[in-house]
Amino acid sequence: MKPISEMSAAEASAIRYVLMDIDDTLTTAGKLPAVSYAALWRLHEAGLKVIPVTGRPAGWCDLIAREWPVDGVVGENGALVFWEEPSAEPATKPTEGQTTKPADKKPVLKQEFHPDAIRNDHPVLVRVKEKALAGVPGLRLAKDQFARMFDIALDFAEEEPVLPLEAAEKVRAIAAGEGAMAKISSIHVNVWMGAYDKLSMAERFLQKRFGWKGRGDPGLPRGEPGTFPEISSALFQVLFAGDSPNDEPMFAHFPLACGVANVNRYRSCIKTLPAYVSSREGGEGFAEIVGTVLRKR
Numbered sequence: 001m002k003p004i005s006e007m008s009a010a011e012a013s014a015i016r017y018v019l020m021d022i023d024d025t026l027t028t029a030g031k032l033p034a035v036s037y038a039a040l041w042r043l044h045e046a047g048l049k050v051i052p053v054t055g056r057p058a059g060w061c062d063l064i065a066r067e068w069p070v071d072g073v074v075g076e077n078g079a080l081v082f083w084e085e086p087s088a089e090p091a092t093k094p095t096e097g098q099t100t101k102p103a104d105k106k107p108v109l110k111q112e113f114h115p116d117a118i119r120n121d122h123p124v125l126v127r128v129k130e131k132a133l134a135g136v137p138g139l140r141l142a143k144d145q146f147a148r149m150f151d152i153a154l155d156f157a158e159e160e161p162v163l164p165l166e167a168a169e170k171v172r173a174i175a176a177g178e179g180a181m182a183k184i185s186s187i188h189v190n191v192w193m194g195a196y197d198k199l200s201m202a203e204r205f206l207q208k209r210f211g212w213k214g215r216g217d218p219g220l221p222r223g224e225p226g227t228f229p230e231i232s233s234a235l236f237q238v239l240f241a242g243d244s245p246n247d248e249p250m251f252a253h254f255p256l257a258c259g260v261a262n263v264n265r266y267r268s269c270i271k272t273l274p275a276y277v278s279s280r281e282g283g284e285g286f287a288e289i290v291g292t293v294l295r296k297r
Contacts, residue, residue, distance in 0.1 A: 002275060003018065009064070012106045012294075013296070014237055015297075019202055022056055023055070024243045025282065026040075028281065029137035032114065033282075033284065035283060036282075039070050046105065046297075053198045053250070058075055058082075060075065061073045066084065078115040079149065080114065080201075081201055082110065083109075083110050084211065085107060085110055088109075089123075093140060114196045120148055125191060131178070136171055143155070147157070155187065165266075168189050172184060175189075204251070208231075210236065214235060239258060239289075241257075241259070242263070243266075247279045258276040261285050264277075
Protein backbone atom coordinates (compact mmCIF):
# COMPACT_ATOMS: atom_id res chain seq x y z
CA MET A 1 0.00 0.00 0.00
CA LYS A 2 1.23 3.47 -0.89
CA PRO A 3 0.50 6.56 1.21
CA ILE A 4 -2.57 8.37 -0.08
CA SER A 5 -0.37 11.44 -0.52
CA GLU A 6 1.28 9.63 -3.47
CA MET A 7 -1.93 9.46 -5.52
CA SER A 8 -1.28 11.31 -8.77
CA ALA A 9 -3.21 14.32 -9.99
CA ALA A 10 -4.22 12.32 -13.07
CA GLU A 11 -5.73 9.58 -10.92
CA ALA A 12 -7.54 12.05 -8.66
CA SER A 13 -8.93 13.90 -11.67
CA ALA A 14 -10.31 10.68 -13.17
CA ILE A 15 -12.52 9.90 -10.18
CA ARG A 16 -16.28 10.29 -10.69
CA TYR A 17 -17.65 7.95 -8.01
CA VAL A 18 -16.56 7.71 -4.37
CA LEU A 19 -17.70 4.55 -2.59
CA MET A 20 -16.95 3.80 1.05
CA ASP A 21 -17.55 1.41 3.90
CA ILE A 22 -19.18 2.89 7.01
CA ASP A 23 -18.05 1.19 10.24
CA ASP A 24 -14.46 2.13 11.15
CA THR A 25 -14.07 3.84 7.75
CA LEU A 26 -16.50 6.73 8.11
CA THR A 27 -16.79 6.20 11.86
CA THR A 28 -14.26 6.42 14.68
CA ALA A 29 -14.89 4.38 17.83
CA GLY A 30 -18.47 3.86 16.71
CA LYS A 31 -19.29 7.53 16.09
CA LEU A 32 -19.55 9.55 12.87
CA PRO A 33 -17.09 12.43 13.44
CA ALA A 34 -17.74 15.91 12.07
CA VAL A 35 -14.73 15.76 9.74
CA SER A 36 -15.97 12.57 8.13
CA TYR A 37 -19.52 13.79 7.58
CA ALA A 38 -18.18 17.10 6.28
CA ALA A 39 -16.02 15.13 3.83
CA LEU A 40 -19.17 13.54 2.40
CA TRP A 41 -20.62 17.02 1.86
CA ARG A 42 -17.40 18.20 0.22
CA LEU A 43 -17.57 15.32 -2.25
CA HIS A 44 -21.24 16.01 -2.94
CA GLU A 45 -20.62 19.71 -3.51
CA ALA A 46 -17.72 18.87 -5.84
CA GLY A 47 -20.16 17.00 -8.08
CA LEU A 48 -18.89 13.49 -7.35
CA LYS A 49 -21.30 10.60 -6.85
CA VAL A 50 -21.18 9.44 -3.23
CA ILE A 51 -22.25 5.88 -2.36
CA PRO A 52 -21.72 4.11 0.98
CA VAL A 53 -21.30 0.34 0.58
CA THR A 54 -21.89 -1.33 3.92
CA GLY A 55 -22.82 -4.45 5.82
CA ARG A 56 -25.34 -2.43 7.81
CA PRO A 57 -29.06 -3.27 7.56
CA ALA A 58 -31.89 -2.18 5.31
CA GLY A 59 -33.32 -0.02 8.07
CA TRP A 60 -30.12 2.03 8.26
CA CYS A 61 -29.99 2.31 4.47
CA ASP A 62 -33.46 3.86 4.39
CA LEU A 63 -32.29 6.63 6.72
CA ILE A 64 -28.92 7.13 4.99
CA ALA A 65 -30.44 7.38 1.51
CA ARG A 66 -32.95 9.97 2.74
CA GLU A 67 -30.83 12.11 5.07
CA TRP A 68 -27.15 11.92 4.10
CA PRO A 69 -25.53 13.73 1.13
CA VAL A 70 -25.34 10.51 -0.89
CA ASP A 71 -26.47 9.27 -4.30
CA GLY A 72 -27.35 5.80 -3.07
CA VAL A 73 -26.37 3.25 -0.42
CA VAL A 74 -25.60 -0.44 -0.86
CA GLY A 75 -26.47 -2.42 2.27
CA GLU A 76 -26.32 -5.86 3.83
CA ASN A 77 -23.09 -6.62 1.94
CA GLY A 78 -24.75 -6.27 -1.46
CA ALA A 79 -28.26 -7.62 -0.87
CA LEU A 80 -29.90 -4.27 -1.58
CA VAL A 81 -29.46 -0.69 -2.70
CA PHE A 82 -31.58 2.35 -1.80
CA TRP A 83 -31.46 5.76 -3.49
CA GLU A 84 -33.57 8.83 -4.07
CA GLU A 85 -34.89 10.22 -7.35
CA PRO A 86 -36.70 13.51 -8.00
CA SER A 87 -40.46 13.30 -7.82
CA ALA A 88 -42.81 14.52 -10.51
CA GLU A 89 -45.09 15.77 -7.75
CA PRO A 90 -44.41 18.92 -5.71
CA ALA A 91 -43.88 18.52 -1.96
CA THR A 92 -46.54 21.18 -1.38
CA LYS A 93 -49.16 22.58 -3.72
CA PRO A 94 -48.29 26.09 -4.93
CA THR A 95 -50.64 28.85 -3.84
CA GLU A 96 -52.49 30.85 -6.45
CA GLY A 97 -50.09 32.81 -8.61
CA GLN A 98 -47.02 30.72 -7.61
CA THR A 99 -45.16 28.24 -9.77
CA THR A 100 -43.52 25.06 -8.56
CA LYS A 101 -39.71 25.15 -8.54
CA PRO A 102 -37.50 22.03 -8.67
CA ALA A 103 -36.54 22.62 -5.04
CA ASP A 104 -40.20 22.23 -4.09
CA LYS A 105 -40.33 18.66 -5.38
CA LYS A 106 -40.06 15.93 -2.77
CA PRO A 107 -37.65 13.12 -3.68
CA VAL A 108 -38.87 9.53 -3.94
CA LEU A 109 -36.99 6.66 -2.26
CA LYS A 110 -36.20 3.81 -4.64
CA GLN A 111 -35.16 0.28 -3.69
CA GLU A 112 -33.63 -2.66 -5.49
CA PHE A 113 -32.89 -6.10 -4.07
CA HIS A 114 -30.26 -8.40 -5.51
CA PRO A 115 -31.96 -11.19 -7.53
CA ASP A 116 -30.00 -13.81 -5.53
CA ALA A 117 -30.93 -12.38 -2.12
CA ILE A 118 -32.79 -14.80 0.19
CA ARG A 119 -34.68 -13.73 3.31
CA ASN A 120 -32.87 -14.27 6.58
CA ASP A 121 -35.40 -16.76 7.96
CA HIS A 122 -33.93 -19.41 5.63
CA PRO A 123 -33.37 -22.70 7.54
CA VAL A 124 -29.64 -22.73 6.76
CA LEU A 125 -29.19 -19.25 8.26
CA VAL A 126 -31.17 -20.20 11.33
CA ARG A 127 -28.95 -23.27 11.75
CA VAL A 128 -25.75 -21.24 11.34
CA LYS A 129 -26.94 -18.73 13.92
CA GLU A 130 -27.77 -21.44 16.45
CA LYS A 131 -24.47 -23.31 15.92
CA ALA A 132 -22.39 -20.12 16.10
CA LEU A 133 -24.05 -18.81 19.25
CA ALA A 134 -23.65 -22.21 20.91
CA GLY A 135 -20.08 -22.77 19.73
CA VAL A 136 -18.44 -19.37 20.23
CA PRO A 137 -18.59 -18.15 23.84
CA GLY A 138 -19.42 -14.45 24.10
CA LEU A 139 -20.80 -14.20 20.56
CA ARG A 140 -24.20 -12.51 20.29
CA LEU A 141 -26.74 -11.44 17.71
CA ALA A 142 -26.11 -7.88 16.53
CA LYS A 143 -28.52 -5.37 18.02
CA ASP A 144 -29.38 -4.04 14.55
CA GLN A 145 -30.63 -7.49 13.49
CA PHE A 146 -34.25 -6.36 13.78
CA ALA A 147 -33.65 -3.97 10.85
CA ARG A 148 -32.17 -6.63 8.53
CA MET A 149 -33.93 -8.36 5.65
CA PHE A 150 -31.46 -10.83 4.15
CA ASP A 151 -28.53 -11.57 6.46
CA ILE A 152 -27.73 -12.62 10.00
CA ALA A 153 -25.24 -10.32 11.76
CA LEU A 154 -23.26 -11.90 14.57
CA ASP A 155 -21.50 -9.40 16.80
CA PHE A 156 -17.99 -10.18 17.93
CA ALA A 157 -16.56 -6.67 18.39
CA GLU A 158 -19.22 -3.95 18.25
CA GLU A 159 -20.07 -4.27 21.93
CA GLU A 160 -18.54 -5.92 24.98
CA PRO A 161 -17.09 -8.43 25.27
CA VAL A 162 -14.82 -7.76 22.29
CA LEU A 163 -13.78 -11.17 20.97
CA PRO A 164 -10.56 -11.90 19.08
CA LEU A 165 -10.50 -12.22 15.30
CA GLU A 166 -10.13 -15.98 15.76
CA ALA A 167 -13.72 -16.07 17.05
CA ALA A 168 -14.94 -14.40 13.86
CA GLU A 169 -12.96 -16.89 11.79
CA LYS A 170 -14.67 -19.73 13.66
CA VAL A 171 -18.09 -18.29 12.81
CA ARG A 172 -17.09 -18.04 9.17
CA ALA A 173 -16.03 -21.70 9.19
CA ILE A 174 -19.38 -22.72 10.68
CA ALA A 175 -21.20 -20.81 7.95
CA ALA A 176 -19.06 -22.34 5.21
CA GLY A 177 -19.76 -25.80 6.61
CA GLU A 178 -23.47 -25.17 6.21
CA GLY A 179 -23.14 -23.81 2.68
CA ALA A 180 -23.73 -20.14 3.55
CA MET A 181 -21.76 -17.05 2.62
CA ALA A 182 -19.96 -15.21 5.42
CA LYS A 183 -17.85 -12.06 5.55
CA ILE A 184 -15.98 -10.56 8.49
CA SER A 185 -16.22 -6.82 9.09
CA SER A 186 -14.51 -4.88 11.85
CA ILE A 187 -17.47 -5.57 14.16
CA HIS A 188 -19.71 -8.36 12.79
CA VAL A 189 -19.69 -11.60 10.88
CA ASN A 190 -22.44 -11.27 8.29
CA VAL A 191 -23.95 -14.53 7.05
CA TRP A 192 -26.27 -14.86 4.06
CA MET A 193 -27.45 -17.10 1.24
CA GLY A 194 -26.86 -16.06 -2.36
CA ALA A 195 -23.89 -15.41 -4.65
CA TYR A 196 -23.39 -11.67 -4.22
CA ASP A 197 -21.13 -9.30 -2.32
CA LYS A 198 -20.41 -5.59 -1.96
CA LEU A 199 -18.68 -5.45 -5.34
CA SER A 200 -21.35 -7.15 -7.43
CA MET A 201 -24.16 -4.90 -6.18
CA ALA A 202 -22.05 -1.74 -6.31
CA GLU A 203 -21.19 -2.40 -9.96
CA ARG A 204 -24.79 -3.31 -10.76
CA PHE A 205 -25.97 0.00 -9.28
CA LEU A 206 -23.30 2.10 -11.00
CA GLN A 207 -24.15 0.56 -14.36
CA LYS A 208 -27.94 0.78 -14.10
CA ARG A 209 -28.22 4.15 -12.37
CA PHE A 210 -25.34 6.09 -13.92
CA GLY A 211 -24.40 4.16 -17.07
CA TRP A 212 -20.93 3.36 -15.74
CA LYS A 213 -18.88 1.05 -17.95
CA GLY A 214 -16.87 -1.36 -15.89
CA ARG A 215 -17.06 -5.11 -15.60
CA GLY A 216 -18.09 -6.62 -18.89
CA ASP A 217 -16.05 -4.25 -21.06
CA PRO A 218 -13.49 -6.27 -23.04
CA GLY A 219 -9.85 -5.71 -22.16
CA LEU A 220 -10.36 -3.99 -18.82
CA PRO A 221 -7.44 -5.04 -16.62
CA ARG A 222 -7.09 -3.85 -13.03
CA GLY A 223 -4.04 -1.80 -13.98
CA GLU A 224 -1.56 -0.37 -11.53
CA PRO A 225 -1.72 2.91 -9.58
CA GLY A 226 0.31 5.59 -11.31
CA THR A 227 0.19 4.04 -14.79
CA PHE A 228 -3.32 5.31 -15.68
CA PRO A 229 -3.79 3.19 -18.84
CA GLU A 230 -6.60 4.50 -21.03
CA ILE A 231 -8.08 1.01 -21.34
CA SER A 232 -8.77 1.02 -17.57
CA SER A 233 -10.40 4.44 -17.42
CA ALA A 234 -13.78 3.08 -16.26
CA LEU A 235 -12.21 1.35 -13.28
CA PHE A 236 -10.16 4.44 -12.48
CA GLN A 237 -13.38 6.45 -12.21
CA VAL A 238 -14.16 4.70 -8.91
CA LEU A 239 -12.46 5.31 -5.59
CA PHE A 240 -13.39 2.95 -2.77
CA ALA A 241 -12.39 3.46 0.87
CA GLY A 242 -12.60 0.64 3.40
CA ASP A 243 -10.95 -1.02 6.35
CA SER A 244 -11.73 -4.73 6.81
CA PRO A 245 -11.90 -8.21 5.22
CA ASN A 246 -15.41 -7.79 3.81
CA ASP A 247 -14.03 -4.91 1.71
CA GLU A 248 -11.50 -7.15 -0.04
CA PRO A 249 -13.54 -7.66 -3.26
CA MET A 250 -13.54 -3.88 -3.68
CA PHE A 251 -9.82 -3.61 -2.83
CA ALA A 252 -8.99 -6.27 -5.41
CA HIS A 253 -11.10 -4.84 -8.22
CA PHE A 254 -10.59 -1.08 -8.13
CA PRO A 255 -7.07 0.24 -8.78
CA LEU A 256 -7.77 3.39 -6.73
CA ALA A 257 -9.01 1.52 -3.65
CA CYS A 258 -7.89 3.12 -0.38
CA GLY A 259 -7.67 1.83 3.15
CA VAL A 260 -7.92 3.88 6.29
CA ALA A 261 -4.94 3.14 8.53
CA ASN A 262 -6.77 0.56 10.67
CA VAL A 263 -6.82 -1.78 7.65
CA ASN A 264 -3.37 -2.80 8.88
CA ARG A 265 -5.05 -4.78 11.68
CA TYR A 266 -6.35 -7.25 9.10
CA ARG A 267 -3.25 -7.82 6.99
CA SER A 268 -3.20 -11.48 8.03
CA CYS A 269 -6.64 -12.20 6.51
CA ILE A 270 -6.75 -9.88 3.47
CA LYS A 271 -4.98 -11.34 0.44
CA THR A 272 -5.35 -8.23 -1.73
CA LEU A 273 -4.78 -4.98 0.12
CA PRO A 274 -5.86 -1.60 -1.29
CA ALA A 275 -3.50 0.41 -3.45
CA TYR A 276 -3.39 3.38 -1.07
CA VAL A 277 -3.67 3.92 2.67
CA SER A 278 -4.24 6.95 4.87
CA SER A 279 -2.00 7.83 7.81
CA ARG A 280 -5.00 8.20 10.12
CA GLU A 281 -7.63 5.72 11.24
CA GLY A 282 -11.41 5.68 10.86
CA GLY A 283 -13.31 8.82 9.99
CA GLU A 284 -10.23 11.01 10.25
CA GLY A 285 -8.52 8.74 7.73
CA PHE A 286 -11.48 9.01 5.38
CA ALA A 287 -11.37 12.81 5.65
CA GLU A 288 -7.64 12.63 4.85
CA ILE A 289 -8.36 10.59 1.70
CA VAL A 290 -11.08 13.00 0.58
CA GLY A 291 -8.95 16.05 1.27
CA THR A 292 -6.09 14.62 -0.76
CA VAL A 293 -8.28 13.70 -3.72
CA LEU A 294 -10.02 17.08 -3.88
CA ARG A 295 -6.75 18.98 -3.49
CA LYS A 296 -5.11 17.05 -6.34
CA ARG A 297 -8.05 17.26 -8.77
